[in-house]
Amino acid sequence: MLNLNVNDILETIHMISDEHLDIRTITMGISLLDCCRGDINASAELVYDKITKKAQHLVKTGEQIESELGIPIINKRISVTPIAMLCAASGGDPVVYAKALQRAAESTGVNFIGGYSALVHKGFSAGDEALIRSIPEALSVTDNLCSSVNIGSTKAGLNMDAVRLMGQVVKETAQRTADRNCIGAAKLVVFCNAPEDNPFMAGAFHGVGEPDCVINVGVSGPGVVRAALAKAPDADIAQVADIVKKTAFKITRMGQLVANRAAKRLGAPFGIVDLSLAPTPAQGDSVAHILEEMGLEQCGCPGTTACLALLNDAVKKGGVMASSHIGGLSGAFIPVTEDAGMIDAARAGTLSIEKLEAMTAVCSVGLDMIVVPGDITPETISAIIADEAAIGMINTKTTAVRLIPAIGKQIGDELDFGGLLGSGPVMKVSEKSPLKFISRGGRLPAPIQSLKN
Amino acid sequence: MRAVISVIGKDTVGILAKVSAVCEKDGVNILDVTQTILQDLFTMIMLVDLKGATAPFDKFKEELTALGEKQNLSIHTMHEDIFNSMHKI
Numbered sequence: 001m002l003n004l005n006v007n008d009i010l011e012t013i014h015m016i017s018d019e020h021l022d023i024r025t026i027t028m029g030i031s032l033l034d035c036c037r038g039d040i041n042a043s044a045e046l047v048y049d050k051i052t053k054k055a056q057h058l059v060k061t062g063e064q065i066e067s068e069l070g071i072p073i074i075n076k077r078i079s080v081t082p083i084a085m086l087c088a089a090s091g092g093d094p095v096v097y098a099k100a101l102q103r104a105a106e107s108t109g110v111n112f113i114g115g116y117s118a119l120v121h122k123g124f125s126a127g128d129e130a131l132i133r134s135i136p137e138a139l140s141v142t143d144n145l146c147s148s149v150n151i152g153s154t155k156a157g158l159n160m161d162a163v164r165l166m167g168q169v170v171k172e173t174a175q176r177t178a179d180r181n182c183i184g185a186a187k188l189v190v191f192c193n194a195p196e197d198n199p200f201m202a203g204a205f206h207g208v209g210e211p212d213c214v215i216n217v218g219v220s221g222p223g224v225v226r227a228a229l230a231k232a233p234d235a236d237i238a239q240v241a242d243i244v245k246k247t248a249f250k251i252t253r254m255g256q257l258v259a260n261r262a263a264k265r266l267g268a269p270f271g272i273v274d275l276s277l278a279p280t281p282a283q284g285d286s287v288a289h290i291l292e293e294m295g296l297e298q299c300g301c302p303g304t305t306a307c308l309a310l311l312n313d314a315v316k317k318g319g320v321m322a323s324s325h326i327g328g329l330s331g332a333f334i335p336v337t338e339d340a341g342m343i344d345a346a347r348a349g350t351l352s353i354e355k356l357e358a359m360t361a362v363c364s365v366g367l368d369m370i371v372v373p374g375d376i377t378p379e380t381i382s383a384i385i386a387d388e389a390a391i392g393m394i395n396t397k398t399t400a401v402r403l404i405p406a407i408g409k410q411i412g413d414e415l416d417f418g419g420l421l422g423s424g425p426v427m428k429v430s431e432k433s434p435l436k437f438i439s440r441g442g443r444l445p446a447p448i449q450s451l452k453n
Numbered sequence: 454m455r456a457v458i459s460v461i462g463k464d465t466v467g468i469l470a471k472v473s474a475v476c477e478k479d480g481v482n483i484l485d486v487t488q489t490i491l492q493d494l495f496t497m498i499m500l501v502d503l504k505g506a507t508a509p510f511d512k513f514k515e516e517l518t519a520l521g522e523k524q525n526l527s528i529h530t531m532h533e534d535i536f537n538s539m540h541k542i
Contacts, residue, residue, distance in 0.1 A: 006491075008539070012535060012536055070532070254539060
């Protein structure tokens, strides 16, 4: 009758109880295209109504599945159509939508709602610039809203006017929330090659090619991978990759199971499983510690990029077979303030922004949750965004920048957000000015797709 | 639905009886039991069927967790599917 191995059962229980295996998020994607009206207040009401109707059972369903399966489901979230598209039809002050989304988040009980977004990789259309300029205010008058802007892609190149603008927007967002640890900037992501089905915040939005409503699931489990590697201290590097693959397979199967159940019960199609390794500040849930388990004295030392490349690739190879549809960001995240090992490495000076930039060429996202000095100039932020976007553009991958200018703080100080966003030291940024480069504006041309050296 | 109850802890007299008593009270049918000593710990895995259960799953689960706390045992009650999906292709 019991066709399961006792050791397998105990392994699963051990992963959940002791190694922080969890489902990081069930994210419901909701299209708002049918809510567009010529009047912004009417539009915002329809937005609120549609979200609260579609997602009314989201949190409860997540809790039910968590109880049945015995696996924690940490977050229940919503992503929506980029709000700039609604602004194009309705005009008006985009913050009206921000407030409607905040109310919807409170009514449904989700902890984040993403999609206060604009896609401007080639240029601004109606509504885009107004939305981008409203981001600092929108993120300062809401608590659960997340914002993202796509400023480049491999096919379109980089919109350097948008890059310049985003430097100002990131800085102003931090200034407006300076009394709350500059938290606004932690909810704002600047993308190159943004995925349309990403369930993770702060960069989640519901792409225009997506169905009306869809369920995407993000898994996690850095602690499980590290624990598996710890059991094989003498394995060669190919065996290390195999261990990561096998573990990623198991983790992703959990995600697929939860996604199928959630989709069925919520009456929405299953979209994708995002098989990312997403760390939390809790001890034993760190991506940096996986790299250290591979044999680095500390994350950030020479060898880090190679270890991360192996990890990111093996996670994908293992996860792909475990799910019918993979999507989103899928890989290893390296958010500094959200990862206990990264925080330690940044404090010790082993991990620099320049090393992180190299790591982003081989990981799933980009420069994520990095605290920078409060007096950083907007053009320096823009130039960091441009560097990071260039890596994504040339390598045909998603890259993102989520910097938090710590207003009033300097090297040696720390910011503490608490909860999943964690804490971290202010990291050093070059003080030489890229002002002239950033002031040029225009479009950085899309790269050639052959002669790949 | 079918669930797997796992009981891990120090071996004492009557563990099986106590867990079975909760199952009986809530109308939960025991399909299979396997027990062993792993790393000096008593480990029991029980497969149960909740089709005819008279108590909701959450309540049944809480009762077992409470029993575990009282007896100093770690008791987990989880849907069978989580193990099948993780360990079977």
